[in-house]
Amino acid sequence: MALEEYKRKRNFSKTPEPEGRVAEKKRDARFFCVQKHLASHLHYDFRLEHNGVLLSWAVPKGPSLDPKIKRLAMHVEDHPVDYGDFEGVIPEGYGAGIVMLWDRGTWTPETDDVDAALKKGDLKFKLDGYKLKGSWVLVRTGGRYSGSRGGDPNRTWLLIKHRDDWSGDLDITEFAPRSVKCDGDFEDILGGDAPAIWKSHRPAAGGDAGAMFAQIIERAAKLKSARTAATPRAAQAPRGKAKPAAASAKSAGPAANRAKNPKKK
Numbered sequence: 001m002a003l004e005e006y007k008r009k010r011n012f013s014k015t016p017e018p019e020g021r022v023a024e025k026k027r028d029a030r031f032f033c034v035q036k037h038l039a040s041h042l043h044y045d046f047r048l049e050h051n052g053v054l055l056s057w058a059v060p061k062g063p064s065l066d067p068k069i070k071r072l073a074m075h076v077e078d079h080p081v082d083y084g085d086f087e088g089v090i091p092e093g094y095g096a097g098i099v100m101l102w103d104r105g106t107w108t109p110e111t112d113d114v115d116a117a118l119k120k121g122d123l124k125f126k127l128d129g130y131k132l133k134g135s136w137v138l139v140r141t142g143g144r145y146s147g148s149r150g151g152d153p154n155r156t157w158l159l160i161k162h163r164d165d166w167s168g169d170l171d172i173t174e175f176a177p178r179s180v181k182c183d184g185d186f187e188d189i190l191g192g193d194a195p196a197i198w199k200s201h202r203p204a205a206g207g208d209a210g211a212m213f214a215q216i217i218e219r220a221a222k223l224k225s226a227r228t229a230a231t232p233r234a235a236q237a238p239r240g241k242a243k244p245a246a247a248s249a250k251s252a253g254p255a256a257n258r259a260k261n262p263k264k265k
């Protein structure tokens with residue numbers, strides 16, 4: 001059972017996150033997703049389905065389409081496959097904050113033996129998501145960055161884009177910051193899609209959890225205003241009204257929140 005650490009860290013009577021089951025192994029149609037997670041630190045959780053769970057790496061700066069930019073990716077505990085569709089608020093406990101489904105699609109290993117590649121610390125693969133596409137590699141660094149947290153050096157990997165039609169200097173996290181599920185930002189997720197979760201689980205104001213949550217809400221507002229200030233008006237994506245998730249997923253949202261071939265600029 002590969003989800004023990006995932007379960008150990010969570011109280012499922014208090015979190016809206018799925019408890020999760022280990023899914024059946026599938027040869028094809030491997031799911032991948034990236035969840036943008038506004039917690040104590042903003043980061044992007046990069047997840048690849050393998051052997052019935054989601055292998056997971058926390059990428060502080062998010063993926064880069066530029067092959068010269070290697071992004072630190074901390075290997076974290078496996079997550080249940082159900083979690084890959086989750087978007088919403090984690091009001092308290094481990095990972096408290098807001099989770100946005102930033103990208104999703106399928107991945108294909110460029111090796112016959114994923115377990116061996118993981119053990120070796122060099123996993124090459126192709127992505128077919130809304131935002132991330134083409135060839136990538138996750139490489140274990142052997143602990144070059146492990147001093148900062150004093151933890152297991154095997155946790156430290158780099159996520160790197162290979163040069164291909166889908167690489168380029170487009171800053172994908174800036175260019176396509178919003179959800180592929182609801183087309184919203186953190187504020188929309190907080191205020192819109194999951195109000196029941198937000199209200200029923202909202203911690204009492206004044207407690208530690210309440211204070212932390214207030215900070216997260218403030219951070220969400222600051223991120224939004226910083227982005228608005230930095231983006232020329234003409235380049236802003238149409239905001240629109242919140243769409244049903246199904247319609248948004250089918251159309252992949254407005255063009256500005258969808259991957260384009262970076263070479264076609």
Ligand code: MN
Pocket residue numbers: 037039043045058095
């Ligand atoms: Mn996370």
